Amino acid sequence: MSAAFPRVFRVxxxxxxxxxxxxxxxxxxxxxxxxxxxxxxxGQSVAITGGSRGITNIHIILKAAVDFFHELGARPFIVAAxxxxxxxxxxxxxxxxxxxxxxxxxxDCPIRTSMETAVIDQTPEGVPVHFGRDALAADHVxxxxxxxxxxxxxxxxxxxxxxxxxxxxxKHEGAKIYHRAFVDYSLDQIVRSVGRRVIEKGRILAGLGIxxxxxxxxxxxxxxxxxxxxxxxRELLALSRQWLPRLPFDHADxxxxxxxxxxxxxxxxxxxxxxxxxxxxxxxxxEFPKVKRIAVRSLTEQTHGNxxxxxxxxxxxxxxxxxxxxxxxxxxxxxxCFPQVGMIPPHYATDRELLTVALATxxxxxxxxxxxxxxxxxxxxxxxxxxxxxxxxxxxRSDLEILTAPRELEFDANGMLxxxxxxxxxxx
Numbered sequence: 001m002s003a004a005f006p007r008v009f010r011v012x013x014x015x016x017x018x019x020x021x022x023x024x025x026x027x028x029x030x031x032x033x034x035x036x037x038x039x040x041x042x043g044q045s046v047a048i049t050g051g052s053r054g055i056t057n058i059h060i061i062l063k064a065a066v067d068f069f070h071e072l073g074a075r076p077f078i079v080a081a082x083x084x085x086x087x088x089x090x091x092x093x094x095x096x097x098x099x100x101x102x103x104x105x106x107x108d109c110p111i112r113t114s115m116e117t118a119v120i121d122q123t124p125e126g127v128p129v130h131f132g133r134d135a136l137a138a139d140h141v142x143x144x145x146x147x148x149x150x151x152x153x154x155x156x157x158x159x160x161x162x163x164x165x166x167x168x169x170x171k172h173e174g175a176k177i178y179h180r181a182f183v184d185y186s187l188d189q190i191v192r193s194v195g196r197r198v199i200e201k202g203r204i205l206a207g208l209g210i211x212x213x214x215x216x217x218x219x220x221x222x223x224x225x226x227x228x229x230x231x232x233x234r235e236l237l238a239l240s241r242q243w244l245p246r247l248p249f250d251h252a253d254x255x256x257x258x259x260x261x262x263x264x265x266x267x268x269x270x271x272x273x274x275x276x277x278x279x280x281x282x283x284x285x286x287e288f289p290k291v292k293r294i295a296v297r298s299l300t301e302q303t304h305g306n307x308x309x310x311x312x313x314x315x316x317x318x319x320x321x322x323x324x325x326x327x328x329x330x331x332x333x334x335x336x337c338f339p340q341v342g343m344i345p346p347h348y349a350t351d352r353e354l355l356t357v358a359l360a361t362x363x364x365x366x367x368x369x370x371x372x373x374x375x376x377x378x379x380x381x382x383x384x385x386x387x388x389x390x391x392x393x394x395x396x397r398s399d400l401e402i403l404t405a406p407r408e409l410e411f412d413a414n415g416m417l418x419x420x421x422x423x424x425x426x427x428x
Contacts, residue, residue: 005355006372006387007406013248013382014399015214023057023218027064027208030223034206040140042073046205047138049168050111052082052096053159054263054302054379055146055210057218059101065142065208066109078102079134080113081143081168083175084335085262085306087328090115092304099302100263117173120201123193127181130174131202140205141169143229147209147236149244149272150187157191159266161207161224162233165198166191172335179337192230199226209236214245216379244272245381247289247373248400249390253362254293256355256374258421260310261303262332267341268309269294270378276312280340291373295358297351297420299323300377308332311343315358318347350415376421385421 020026031037040046046069050062062078069076078097086092090113097103097111104111117130135141143164150158157163167175181190198204204226213219220239224232247255260268271277275291278284283291294313298320299305305325310316311333321344333342348354359367372387386394388406395402410418 004367005359005409006368006370006389007408008372008374008385008387009391009394009406010383010385010403011248011394012401012403013246013384014401015245015382016243017213017215017217018219018243019213020218020221023060023221024064024067026221027061028068030208030221031065031068031206034223034225036068036206036223037072039205040069040072040074044074044139045137046074046076046140046142047079047135048076048142049081049135049144049164050078050097050102051145051164051168052085052093052262053146053266054100054261056212056216058210059106061208061210061218061221062102062144063107065144066107070108077110077112077134077138078107079132079138079169080111081132081135081164081171083167083170084172084331086304088115088172088331088335092328095304099304115171115173117171121197123190123197125181125185125190125193127177127190127194129194129197129201130170130177131198132169132171135169135202138203140203142205142208143169144208145210147211147233148240149237150266156188156234156237157195157230158187158237160233160237161209161229162191162195165195165202165204165229169198169202170194175335179335183337195229199229204229207232209233211236211240211243213243215382219243245379246273247375247381248384248386249371249373249393250288250290251371252289252291252373253365253370253387254295254355254358254372255291256372257294257296257313257378258374258376259298259300260296260307260377261300262306262308263300263302264377264379265309267312268303268307269296269312271312273378273381274312280312281314292362293358295354296320297354304328306332307342308336309341310345311341313345314361315345315354316347317351317354318349321347351417352411352415355409374421383421
């Protein structure tokens with residue numbers, strides 16, 4: 001225990017919580033609703049996209065889609081659709097899918113992860129339209145993906161079904177050229193320009209959009225026909241914004257993050273949660289929350305060393321840097337044309353040293369009075385440890401439940417926090 005650090009108390013946030021009770025049934029009902037059975041003949045092949053995001057229930061969703069097509073007598077298979085992730089290799093992308101439980105044994109179909117593409121068209125901007133050869137060989141393509149705000153890019157189409165047509169099905173080669181195009185043109189322009197040509201020439205059967213609630217649960221599954229993809233992508237994005245998790249307060253001196261990783265967010269930490277979508281090290285004038293410093297404590301196992309987004313933080317533990325795979329990280333950040341998010345911040349061996357240094361950089365506020373927020377990751381912010389300075393603000397908030405009295409931060413003999421955020425919650 002030490003007076004050099006703020007005491008903390010825990011709050012539980014209350015968010016809107018729509019939940020799909022039976023995910024597999026919802027997939028079947030949605031595919032049936034849009035008339036897929038009338039468009040697929042027995043014996044035809046159907047490529048179903050499997051991406052690199054850590055989407056809740058994604059293995060169940062994909063298997064349900066596979067089962068639906070099997071019942072029609074079709075020949076479904078899953079195709080890796082994740083741009084440069086997994087080091088831009090077939091084996092790396094197969095390993096990512098397996099980490100999510102997406103295996104041939106579970107899904108009862110082949111999984112194809114070739115990185116080869118064909119150029120099927122060119123946009124008016126002169127951008128070649130890449131399309132994965134595995135998907136191109138299929139009679140139909142079902143585009144499956146989560147719809148949510150992107151961590152770096154702006155527009156009516158962000159992370160969603162339309163973007164999967166480009167970055168996912170375009171493989172590494174497509175991802176490279178499209179991200180370069182985003183530098184010269186708006187995201188919306190390139191997404192629409194490329195996406196329309198993919199819909200026209202890529203045998204797109206339908207999209208299956210997923211929207212998650214603030215508790216990292218499946219909140220909605222919606223099937224959309226090709227001519228609806230643009231409008232439905234926009235509508236689902238608006239809904240996702242409404243359901244996004246958020247920090248309990250709009251201002252903080254220090255945000256301590258237990259873990260970051262690609263399965264949590266494309267940028268390791270969701271910039272829509274931490275308030276750094278516009279700039280790497282601070283919010284835009286009209287952006288909230290406004291967090292002065294961010295410190296990261298670990299990388300997840302599922303990120304496979306990909307530390308994309310680490311450059312959004314000011315500090316981290318040395319173990320984060322040691323767990324980072326520079327090759328995989330740098331392939332990802334340079335493909336996305338955001339090399340800055342792969343930069344390594346000052347790092348320290350222990351939590352005690354990390355907090356001491358970070359709290360000395362927040363301005364004139366003395367460390368015991370710092371507005372500290374401590375989260376597990378940006379997907380799970382329903383419970384947050386808060387510095388005691390927030391206590392007067394938390395009292396009387398109908399959307400916050402105060403779970404504990406303020407208490408000292410506890411360190412072990414090695415100077416590490418005695419428990420993680422998640423462990424603290426489990427033991428209260």
